[in-house]
Amino acid sequence: MANRWTKEQKQAIDARGSDLLIAAAAGSGKTAVLVERIITKLLREEQEIDRLLVVTFTNAAASEMRQRIGVAIAKQLEETPEDIHLQNQMAFLPRADIKTIHAFCLQVIREYYHLLELDPKVRTADPAEIKLLQKEVLEELFETLYAAEDSQWFFDLLETFSSSTKDTPLQDLVLQLYTFAEGSPNPKRQLEQLAESLFLAEGETVDACGWFSLIRQSVETALDYARYQLKKAWQMADEGEFGGYHKLLTNEVAMVENFAAALQKKYADWRLAYLAIDFARLPAYRGEEKETAERIKTLRNEAKDTIKKLQETIFAYSPEMQADLVRRMYPVAQGLARLTKLFLDAFAAAKREKNIIDFHDYEHFALQILVNEDGTPTEAAAELRQRYDEIMIDEYQDSNMLQEVILTAVSKGKYNEADNNIYMVGDVKQSIYKFRLACPKLFMDKYSTYTD
Secondary structure, eight states, X not given: OGGGSOHHHHHHHHOOSSOEEEEOOTTSOHHHHHHHHHHHHHHHSOOOGGGEEEEESSHHHHXXXXXXXXXXXXXXXXXOTTOHHHHHHHHHGGGSEEEEHHHHHHHHHHHHGGGTTOOTTOEEOOHHHHHHHXXXXXXXXXXXXXXXXXXXXXXXXXXXXXXXXXOHHHHHHHHHHHHHHTTSSSHHHHHHHHHHTTOOOTTOOGGGSTTHHHHHHHHHHHHHHHHXXXXXXXXXXXXXXXXXXXXXXXHXXXXXXXXXXXXXXXXXXXXXXXXXXXXXXXXXXXXXXXXXXXXXXXXXXXXXXXXXXXXXXXXXXXXXXXXXXXXXXXXXXXXXXHHHHHHHHHHHHHHHHHTEEOHHHHHHHHHHHHBOTTSOBOHHHHHHHHHOSEXXXXXXXXXXXXXXXXXXXXXXXXXXXXXXXXXXXXXXXXOOOGGGTOOHHHHHHHHHHSOO
């Protein structure tokens, strides 16, 4: 069996004594390596299967992993039927902690529900019921705010985000913010931080805005695409047949390169370099290579359209006006955070009244059990840390910050670096679950800081 593994796969299977991040492309056998690592531990190191926590992304993945481990144990038992350790692992396999993060969180809640103000008879509501309850709570909250005497901030939000007859757009926005914030260990603090990221003191330029780095990334992404198309057109237009095209494109490539260099400076420099880009009319082509000429035009037009769209989204206003707009948005952002926090409290109260919980609650209740408000581990976390020799996370690129805190709380390395025991498998290029609050930055931070 060992012969079918590459050198790197073998290292990923056999490495011990540290946290590990296994990063590899789709189809390269990452999950197979994780399963082989488990099997190797069971067969060669007398690892107890019930002392591993294996977190998968779906129930189907957990079931398949459990089956593959069972087949490997059964095959080995055929050769050594008297092996008591393997007999025990086969017996323990059905109860092994190979499950989704939500299933693990629910397990924690069931074991330690006495630490929560939670009725033991609480049930998990289905998504349709949760959606209906959210709508009811939102409408009641809005009705209360319509009638309140100190709700000018609320009416300002309505004026900004809703039409004259409907407040649905604002309700939808609150739900989006609520869902986003629930992926954080502290949703209310997350909402407050989002609002504060728009604060600009008098005299500060838009460069001081908390969102500025993301805006730069957005511009760089668009520019990279435009630059690629433009250079491709330039390469196709040689000095001979397309001499007129080549001269014009040479100038345009230079302007785009100047714009790219300006992105390392301040917004005012960006805008000056952007406004200096001028796409003149291409000279008429009267040669025989008409198909090539059309291809050059198409590539150039794609670059041109991409650059021009930045005028609408990024460069419509002067640096002074941009800073003024950010300052005017700050109280609006504060109002949105305030409204979403009110909904968060009202929705939690409504669920308590109906004695129901949802999938977000799984994670937040587990966090409440495992981590104190000051970020230190609880006694429950200490108990679980002693239960698991290793924590393995499949599809790690789809983890969110809340899940990261939960699993770190039950790992040993968090509190003793000599005992690191987290094994993460994934490919950041396959992170497609942003709508489920996946945070690929977790993966990339480790990828850039872990040693080879």
